[in-house]
Amino acid sequence: MMETLNILIPTDFSEVSSLAIEMAQVLERKIPIQIHMLHVMQVNDSDSDYLEGRSDAVLESKKLEALNKFEALKSRGAKFEAHIRVGKLTDQINLATAELGADLVLMGTKGSDGFMEMISGSEAQHVARYLQVPVLTIRPGTPMLDLKNILLVADFEQFGKGIQIETIKKLAKAFDSTIHLLQILTEGEEKYADEIEAQMKFFAEEHQLEKYETHLYRDRKVTDGVRNFNREAEMDLVCIRTNARKGINHLLFGSIAERLVNHCIKPLLTFQIKKQHA
Structure with missing residues (x-):
């Protein structure tokens, strides 16, 4: 039996980030996979209200919103484990990759626009530089075929x-x-x-x-x-x-x-x- 491929998909629930789920479905045709979806509620060092715990209500509201969106994805047939974290996007992707034992990170990207701009731009340098697993990016219009x-x-x-x-x-x-x-x-x-x-x-x-x-x-x-x-x-x-x-x-x-x-x-x-x- 073929070894399961453990996949991490960072998401902001946009149409672009859903491309990663489509690519995972291509992989699933031929190989057993386990999908972990990660939503990061981003916090910068300058956001002292978050860091000092004075915005618990805001964080809980955003967390509930994310959980509802995860449930909506599952209701449409997606199978995954959901993870919600607070912090810097790149740091949290790195941590989740290590803690979950991911073999591969899948990310949808518009290229230089939208949520994944930070991934495909300056943040991508940090992700790829420090991640010890491959990163697979997919753009809109990308043909997702069997990998012959x-x-x-x-x-x-x-x-x-x-x-x-x-x-x-x-x-x-x-x-x-x-x-x-x-x-x-x-x-x-x-x-x-x-x-x-x-x-x-x-x-x-x-x-x-x-x-x-x-x-x-x-x-x-x-x-x-x-x-x-x-x-x-x-x-x-x-x-x-x-x-x-x-x-x-x-x-x-x-x-x-x-x-x-x-x-x-x-x-x-x-x-x-x-x-x-x-």
């Missing part, structure tokens, strides 16, 4: 043996997917093509990938290369390592990331390098 083709974008040079891609492998096994290893070659890197392809094959062997293909794609910029390759190859899920060298190094933390996360019309999964314990 999974694109893994990285700089495979000196990747190290401690990188964990277990969630991606778990998804690939469930959907009988092909994992497409992609590295974008920008100007001046063509002469290393044979070496890079050898590194990609070594990566696949080290991580025991069962079905995979390697691709080298030439483009002016990493972002353009990912977008253009995906347009030609029609991937169902794009996976980006957030810790690597050269062009990928700041993918999630700079302008490249914002353009890709905000405009990639595919489910986009970002994940960190995790070191194996001795």
